[in-house]
Amino acid sequence: MRALYDVYKFFSLTQNDLFCNTSYPYHPYFFKEYVSKDDIMRNVEHLSFYFHIPFCKTLCKFCEYTRFLIENHNTEQQYLDLLEEQVVSYLSTHKIKKIYGLDIGGGTPSCLSEKGLQRLFSIKDLVTQDVFFVEDFDSSFEFNYETITDEKISLIAGNGISRISTGIQVYDNMMMKKHNRRMSKIEEMAKANETFRKEGIKKINLDIMYGFSKQTDKMLEQTLEVIKILNPDHVTVYEMRYNMNHLAHHSITRESLYHQYEYLYYGLLELNYQARFGQNTFSKYDDEGVSSYLRYRMKKGIPYKGFGISAQSMSCNGITYNSLKSNKSSTMPDIRKIKEEDIYSLPPEEVVAKYISIALYNGSFDCEVVDNILGCDSTKYYHQEFAFLLEQEYIELVNKVVFVTKKGFKYYGAIASLFWSSSHQNKYLRGGIR
Numbered sequence: 001m002r003a004l005y006d007v008y009k010f011f012s013l014t015q016n017d018l019f020c021n022t023s024y025p026y027h028p029y030f031f032k033e034y035v036s037k038d039d040i041m042r043n044v045e046h047l048s049f050y051f052h053i054p055f056c057k058t059l060c061k062f063c064e065y066t067r068f069l070i071e072n073h074n075t076e077q078q079y080l081d082l083l084e085e086q087v088v089s090y091l092s093t094h095k096i097k098k099i100y101g102l103d104i105g106g107g108t109p110s111c112l113s114e115k116g117l118q119r120l121f122s123i124k125d126l127v128t129q130d131v132f133f134v135e136d137f138d139s140s141f142e143f144n145y146e147t148i149t150d151e152k153i154s155l156i157a158g159n160g161i162s163r164i165s166t167g168i169q170v171y172d173n174m175m176m177k178k179h180n181r182r183m184s185k186i187e188e189m190a191k192a193n194e195t196f197r198k199e200g201i202k203k204i205n206l207d208i209m210y211g212f213s214k215q216t217d218k219m220l221e222q223t224l225e226v227i228k229i230l231n232p233d234h235v236t237v238y239e240m241r242y243n244m245n246h247l248a249h250h251s252i253t254r255e256s257l258y259h260q261y262e263y264l265y266y267g268l269l270e271l272n273y274q275a276r277f278g279q280n281t282f283s284k285y286d287d288e289g290v291s292s293y294l295r296y297r298m299k300k301g302i303p304y305k306g307f308g309i310s311a312q313s314m315s316c317n318g319i320t321y322n323s324l325k326s327n328k329s330s331t332m333p334d335i336r337k338i339k340e341e342d343i344y345s346l347p348p349e350e351v352v353a354k355y356i357s358i359a360l361y362n363g364s365f366d367c368e369v370v371d372n373i374l375g376c377d378s379t380k381y382y383h384q385e386f387a388f389l390l391e392q393e394y395i396e397l398v399n400k401v402v403f404v405t406k407k408g409f410k411y412y413g414a415i416a417s418l419f420w421s422s423s424h425q426n427k428y429l430r431g432g433i434r
Ligand code: SF4
Pocket: 055, 056, 058, 059, 060, 063, 064, 065, 067, 106, 107, 108, 144, 181
């Protein structure tokens, strides 16, 4: 059991804090004490892969990812060289037995030229040679309609990608313009989706967002209308996170966020999508609405290795961020000056906190994963946290899986914060880090 602290008091401090969400650590600075030179991926033979392509045609003001304006062919080449170097170096020092997922995200990977895409896929193939794949393995690729062409669609479908993902965020021209984002026409999007399907892509995902300042129910309704027309297989509903941008958020409260999620949730159910209340991901089928990379991350805590600028890797030994995490400049810094990665060897409590934050995208987490990380029974270790959350009916515990209830979802960030490490909670209590 952890040292006794006032769970109720801590929960009441974090429950209305918008910065308490699925981001962990609360602030990157919080991991500073764990800086290390260890290889956190040592002996990890079962894992997923992620490739980060940090280029975009325009930069949306709300974006929290590491992304730069695509400049020219040279930048693209240099970046792919870096990616290849990282992959080759990893493969020369690590043995891989089984792959659980492989996602290519960004940025906007479809910003790459046809030639660049072809090269990216040949780099991706380096990690998928001579390995086993989990039975429900799939590979997902992020794109946007503005940068996609028929030739790129053929390349994507012809190179082992089975799921594609893009965002419409908020289907309101004025709002997107204000955030420096161009909206594609519905006909253009429908046409590209049709081509993807003809080429054999099995699942199409659309991301939508809520929690923008001045976002109205009418805008949510318009967004649902577009979902109805485009009929994607998966829909991912993202809550706007204000941790990494400087957008105004004084009008946003946990109540207003809950209302917007609820609006979208029932709207999507009416369109025949399935999800438990509190899940971010919706599906037309009996799956979780995500790629296998995310599914195994969220549900089973499977390790992942990220390649490219700012990409994250994680195992039960800790976490690494490739360089330039949180870099907010619009153009890519000199690639030759980029050092490899920041490594943090984490104690089990930190690994658990990170796992639970990731898993809460799915509105649940698996106590068996937590038991394995801690090496003991998590319901005993977090006895007071479980007692409080169960008594308040914020969670349910079914066969060692925790599900956030409808009542609890309003405070999902505060629920996550109860599983932060003691050191993290103390730093939060001392305050003054923003
Ligand atoms: S297109 Fe996506 S990755 Fe690029 S700036 Fe906009 S939100 Fe960020």
